[in-house]
Amino acid sequence: MELRQLRYFVTVVEEASFTRAAARLHLAQPGVSAQIRQLERELGQPLLDRSGRSVTVTEVGEAVLAYARTALGAVEGIRQTVDEFTGLLRGRVALGLVSGASIGAFDVPALLADFHDDHPRVEISLTEDTSERMLAALCDGALDIAVIGLAEEDPLPGIALQILIDVPLVAAVAPDDPLLAPPGRTSVPLAALGDRPLISLPRGTGLRGVLERACAQAGIRPRIAFEAAAPPVLAQLAARGLGVAVLPA
Structure with a gap:
């Protein structure tokens, strides 16, 4: 099992397509397919369902996905730790935002622009969604940080919470x-x-x-x-x- 195989697998799941995943990885599509099939042969179970118009993850693949993301995150953490010693910060931060959060007290575009100026090697992505779906994305590793509205003060175990604003x-x-x-x-x-x-x-x-x-x-x-x-x-x-x-x- 190789890290690149796990990266290819995670990318295909996120894109729901071998073609889009290959384009995102800047690789040829047959090569991506071959590496994932090799991973499936090694594990002895299919990870992806290729029968529909879009590629979906199997039950086994869903269970493997969390470990694959954890493994890739650990490797990235090692790189970032070494980079910190050399004064170089890079990586990727995925931010989620509830609609309307950038109005009023939150100037999210300015915040992201300032962060980008300070850390130009860090890739930033921003998406808007409901709080419920963003909590799920935090749990499976698709998001790193989310600005959400909460009905409960302790939404899910494993989620660190900091209240930014509390209004009636x-x-x-x-x-x-x-x-x-x-x-x-x-x-x-x-x-x-x-x-x-x-x-x-x-x-x-x-x-x-x-x-x-x-x-x-x-x-x-x-x-x-x-x-x-x-x-x-x-x-x-x-x-x-x-x-x-x-x-x-």
């Missing part, structure tokens, strides 16, 4: 909404939203998780009428009287 949720409504009566009212009980159409982030986001948990504790079933990935869009929908938007303050 608010109900945003149109100026003439009955929830604002009497004038000067600044808060409403959650039960008051039980029969109202709600506007929320999609399922799998931290905000949605907090909303659903709070509603369950209050004994009400939220009626989600509109979903959008960006909080400003939720506010715009509420401003036009389409429902009550649940937003970070």
Whole structure:
């Protein structure tokens, strides 16, 4: 078993294609296929299912994948340790970000640009997704760091957590909404939203998780009428009287 075989295997899984994996690795596709078949022969089990239009991982391959990523990560860690002694920092950092996180308190483009200026040999990748999927990506090694919204303070074992910002949720409504009566009212009980159409982030986001948990504790079933990935869009929908938007303050 060779490290390059593990690297080829992981790349094919990530690309779901031998052709795309070969292009990413800057290699000929037959060579990548041959090395993975050699790895499968050595292990005595197929790691990839080649029968469909895209390449998928078998049950055995799924179990092997975590170890392959760990092995490649260990080798990269050795290289980085040696580089630190020579004053050279390089590698790859995969960052995940919930939609809208770069608005307001977080200037993510500036942060990444400054990091790139300080460490030009470090490859940075950035993706946006739901908190739920990014937690899974952290667990299987596809992401190194994720800025997410959380419904629980301890989401998963093995995940280190640092709170960057903690803000209350608010109900945003149109100026003439009955929830604002009497004038000067600044808060409403959650039960008051039980029969109202709600506007929320999609399922799998931290905000949605907090909303659903709070509603369950209050004994009400939220009626989600509109979903959008960006909080400003939720506010715009509420401003036009389409429902009550649940937003970070």
